[in-house]
Amino acid sequence: MSIIGTMDVGEPLSLHQRILSDIRERILSGAWAPGHRIPFEHELTAEYKCSRMTVNKALSQLAKAGLIERRRRSGSFVRRPQSQAAVLEIHDIRIEVEALGLPYCYERVARHKRRSSAEDRTLLELDSNGPVLALECRHFAGKRAFAHEQRLINLAAVAEAADEEFFAVAPGPWLIARVPWSAAEHRIRAVAADRHIAAALDIEAGAPCLVVERRTWSAEHPVTHV
Template identity: 55%
Template sequence: MKDKKPAAATLHQQILSDIETRIVSGEWPPGHRLPFEVDLAKSYDVSRMTVNKVLTKLADAGLIERRKKSGSFVAQPQVQSAILEIHDIEAEVRSLKRDYRYRLVEARRRKASEPELAAFELAGKTDVLALSSVHYAGDMPFCTEERLIHLGVVPQAADVDFAQTPPGQWLRVEVPWTAAEHKIYATGARGVVAERLALPEGAPCLVVQRRTWSDQGPVTFVKITYPAETHAIVARFTPAQAGKPAL
């Protein structure tokens, strides 16, 4: 008895799962052009209509972009962060269904410079732990992190191996914060930031700069730089006064 030919729905799911796995695993990175519909149909021995339905579903899920007369391309990952929340970068990456990896570039204890004292709103001398790191989504750089930890308030940070634990994760667990300030601005990739993000000089980037305090004083000052095309900032708010006209 001959095997029955798989149902169209089964073939549809098989192709969808196969292409999605290639994208999520990084085998097909952002910007990669998918084979044309006719080639995919031939490869899977299905009709072009079946392939078209698969590509439409992938596009609706935000995994690919379909460009008229050019074909289908793996979409750049898009993350939306709320301005008034402190997000875990690993959680942001995993929300994209990508593997997370973190690399500590440098950790150095030193005296705070005058601009750094100003950032911490301190007048006297103090020690800081200066940390530089890169966060990855799959094999692609996701963002860079430049962080200062105020050792006058968090002395235990000097003994932590931040090569194993991202500082943001450690601080959220070990040092409860009572106030935070965000500053968001656009900039161009320069120097080591461009190199670490694998971007050309001057490529647009989005910077999230944050300061946090505890009851004992300033805790950390951090600057996180994202490639502009992979990140968006979202704010949700309500009117200050009920009945106020919309602007």
């Protein structure tokens, strides 16, 4: 799973970054469901006391990140996932960070290859205790930790992952480039950060976070849980 902390990047946000952050949080928290109409540009201009150009720039970046859909004369709407590729694109952490106008970087914290435990088999829906790769990573927006990733990869389905160290590339984009998905399960929920997550994200224990949890299959074989 990917655990995303509150958007505090240690630097003052520009107006367009603030608009991006506010709308993104409302979408990922579920406050604005798929199909929800985003306030019109003139409404956002009045709310944030900024130019229409600033609002347009923010909405364009959100559309590029796959979070909203812009329709001529109708306005902007929270995007409905129309395919599995759309679901996966929405939660590409690099895209989310760059949509905020901040530099992105990635850190692999831990990597363990092992026989699957009972918990691993439940998360991946495995029938046997085959080999899995467990990864822990951090994603940064600017100078601050933005998301903490805990991922399992089923090595029976993606054997080449056993030879990848994942120092230079995050596991999500690596898998998307190599494995044709046939099904995906996606869930978002809010949690309070425990001590481990708080330390990883450099936030206070108990601070609100979003958990983005996803499980994917290829040709009916479990591939990954994150």
